Amino acid sequence: MTVTILGAGLAGLSCSYFIGHENCLIFERNQYEGGHIATHVRDECFWDEGPHVSFTKHSEVRDLLTWSASGSVLEYPTNVANSYHGHWIPHPAQSNLGSVPEPLARQCFDDFLASRVQTDMQESDGPPLHYGEWLERAFGPTFAKTFPTAYTQKYWTCHPDDMTVDWVGERVYYPDVATVEEGYIGVTSKNTHYITSVRYPESGGYMSFACGIKNGANLILGKEVVSIDLASHRISFSDGTDHSYEALINTMPLDKFVKMIRHAPSNIVNSAQALNCSSLLLVNIRASGPTRLPYHWLYVYDQNMYSTRISQTQLLSPRNTPSGSIGIQVEVYASRYRPFSQGYDEIAKQVVSEVLQLGLATEIEVVSTQYVPYANIIFDHHRRDNQNAILDWLSGFGLEREEDDLDPMTDWGKAKSKRPQGINLAGRFGQWKYFWTDDCILRGKQFGPA
Ligand SMILES: Cc1cc2nc3c(=O)[nH]c(=O)nc-3n(C[C@H](O)[C@H](O)[C@H](O)COP(=O)(O)OP(=O)(O)OC[C@H]3O[C@@H](n4cnc5c(N)ncnc54)[C@H](O)[C@@H]3O)c2cc1C
Numbered sequence: 001m002t003v004t005i006l007g008a009g010l011a012g013l014s015c016s017y018f019i020g021h022e023n024c025l026i027f028e029r030n031q032y033e034g035g036h037i038a039t040h041v042r043d044e045c046f047w048d049e050g051p052h053v054s055f056t057k058h059s060e061v062r063d064l065l066t067w068s069a070s071g072s073v074l075e076y077p078t079n080v081a082n083s084y085h086g087h088w089i090p091h092p093a094q095s096n097l098g099s100v101p102e103p104l105a106r107q108c109f110d111d112f113l114a115s116r117v118q119t120d121m122q123e124s125d126g127p128p129l130h131y132g133e134w135l136e137r138a139f140g141p142t143f144a145k146t147f148p149t150a151y152t153q154k155y156w157t158c159h160p161d162d163m164t165v166d167w168v169g170e171r172v173y174y175p176d177v178a179t180v181e182e183g184y185i186g187v188t189s190k191n192t193h194y195i196t197s198v199r200y201p202e203s204g205g206y207m208s209f210a211c212g213i214k215n216g217a218n219l220i221l222g223k224e225v226v227s228i229d230l231a232s233h234r235i236s237f238s239d240g241t242d243h244s245y246e247a248l249i250n251t252m253p254l255d256k257f258v259k260m261i262r263h264a265p266s267n268i269v270n271s272a273q274a275l276n277c278s279s280l281l282l283v284n285i286r287a288s289g290p291t292r293l294p295y296h297w298l299y300v301y302d303q304n305m306y307s308t309r310i311s312q313t314q315l316l317s318p319r320n321t322p323s324g325s326i327g328i329q330v331e332v333y334a335s336r337y338r339p340f341s342q343g344y345d346e347i348a349k350q351v352v353s354e355v356l357q358l359g360l361a362t363e364i365e366v367v368s369t370q371y372v373p374y375a376n377i378i379f380d381h382h383r384r385d386n387q388n389a390i391l392d393w394l395s396g397f398g399l400e401r402e403e404d405d406l407d408p409m410t411d412w413g414k415a416k417s418k419r420p421q422g423i424n425l426a427g428r429f430g431q432w433k434y435f436w437t438d439d440c441i442l443r444g445k446q447f448g449p450a
Helices: 010-019 059-067 104-118 131-141 141-155 177-185 208-212 255-258 266-274 346-355 383-395 437-446
Strands: 003-006 024-027 039-042 045-047 073-077 080-084 086-092 197-201 225-229 233-236 243-244 246-248 280-290 297-300 310-313 325-334 364-372 421-425
Touching: 003 010, 010 024, 039 208, 045 325, 059 208, 059 437, 073 325, 080 141, 104 131, 104 141, 104 177, 141 255, 141 383, 197 208, 225 297, 233 383, 255 266, 266 383, 280 346, 325 346, 325 421, 346 364
Parallel strands: 003 024, 003 246, 080 297, 246 421
Antiparallel strands: 039 045, 073 197, 080 086, 225 233, 233 243, 280 325, 280 364, 297 310, 310 325
């Protein structure tokens, strides 16, 4: 049986790799494979489609990526900072209040202590109703408002009260009192960020991690799916051709997939329409070297700046930029909650002035932008019900529901292998989950031999 895979991002490529490339056929809209892990060569620089590093804890994924990149992998500890109104604070800020200006630092610290006396996330008062409440209970109101709330509005594009807490997991550091106290008195010796060391291909950008995985795949590029008939198992493409499938793995965004299904009922189309995801404008800046600030990436809290997260690509791999230049990649987010308020050129212009103001560069060489329509799934309060309605409806056409298919994350220790039959979903946007690249690989592995 041939398995038809829609989309050649890392999830689609990994499914094909584990099932066996000889048993799969992948259709990809772009003229290149990789999806969100594609690396683009522009202005003599390698630009990933948003900053990517590997921080997987799964040794099998580490080994696979090393093999796939032919062993040419760099590994190093990261230096990550926060920028707040001209102050540099080591990451995460909650463990480094000593670098926050006074009297704000004292207020954050006192509030933090008071919040821990009043409540405990695990036991009293029941679970927090929303991410806003989680933040207040974790950090106290001053820190919550000044740092994570401000950042949430820029990165997630909505207020924390609009978000659930099911996605938080280890992604936001929940410190103990001793760590915050130590960080307030001095600078903490502990690295409490969930990413302490990263891996990145020596050359060719992040996409080099997929070289071996994609090798031998039956891949048809430039083939855009426009319509799907679940009753007759036919897929139609924008070039007027079509294809019959036996088993289907979809990695295209779930909302888009549903909208392409012929005769989908209006309530299901409405549920798809109601799923929220942020979009991303990347501003890629090549500037004259040398590196001026030592940070691999930094978070910008100032509400009057577009820049949200800024990465220095020459620090990820020196081969990402030509000698004498540095690569600064800035992320600016928007969504239905918070649309872009200016055109891309105006935003890029302001971002360049922010980069100069922050002291990351003094002389700009070239600037380009890239728009990424699907960036982060927004775990808002309607997401679970809408996703559930869609998955329930798809189960009538052969989708097998999974115990955790509504959870933002998958516990790979519990995941069972499955045969690709009927309709299957895979990947960050296909499954509408908070997946990193290792999750996409492990999803592919589920479809392979047990
Ligand atoms: C800004 C950003 C930074 C990130 N940083 C990291 C990081 O540091 N580390 C990490 O591990 N993960 C990171 N991630 C997550 C990682 O990028 C994703 O988990 C992963 O790349 C998703 O792969 P995927 O195959 O599920 O989806 P995609 O890569 O989106 O693949 C889906 C494919 O479907 C194709 N497609 C869409 N519509 C059609 C159509 N109509 N017809 C045919 N094909 C179609 C697309 O072109 C695409 O190639 C980051 C994500 C973002 C957005």
